[in-house]
Amino acid sequence: MLTVNRLDLADAQVLIAGAAARAGEIGIPMCIAITDESGNLLAFERMDGGKVTSITVAQDKAFTAAAARKATHEYNQACVPGNLVFGIHTEVGGRLSVVGGGLPVMVDGEVVGGIGLSSGTPQQDMDCAQAGIDHFLSQRS
Template sequence: MTSSSVDLTTAQRLVAAAHAEAQRRAVTVSAAVVDSGGHLVAFARMDGAEIAGPVLAVDKAYTAVANSTATAELGVLAAPGGELFGLQANGGGRFVIFGGGIPLRAGGVIVGGVGVSGASAADDVACAEAAVAAFG
């Protein structure tokens, strides 16, 4: 990993960690890691995972980086009456406001993001958290 972004070796390790957690939970997911600019670094879809996962996993990771917060938190902020209401209608349609995307921080700086999609929001979040833990 460089000081400003996530490298390929690290990103692949994080995808593997997310998939390992999915296997432990007996679910199938897609997992993606983006760099500090929101560009895809690594991605893998487990056999049998849903077809929407490849788009949603990447966009969850992108959203987490672009908004400097977990996508689960954005769901609350973007709800009617929330301070970011309507956020999901921005970002060229890429902003995802349900769980599974988490920014990656090193030294207090966002260096990338992880996104997981394909199971329940709770399972997606747990798999993304496993990737973040592997990053730490």
């Protein structure tokens, strides 16, 4: 038997609050998705003005980061033609995202969930995803 540590809904809301605050600062309304450690959706918010395509993209980024235990921008670096990783971006029915903006949420060296942001540039999405994690970790200490 395994015992698994996992974000709860309250954690997910803290992650969203941190990411949304940063999105507000930079003036980009975002779609924000939080998954548990298995990649299943815990919470989602589309800020007013977030993009319709980003509803799915944000979820796919969070799913990938949690379920593959890897930031989507790390996959992006490796997913270039000629690298044996190339092609991973079309796997899992297209849900495996290699676009920057998905980060695993780690506690005590263990992945307990994922956060995915979409609607800005990948750099903006990554910045807000990290802000969500920073806020979450600061609340725990």
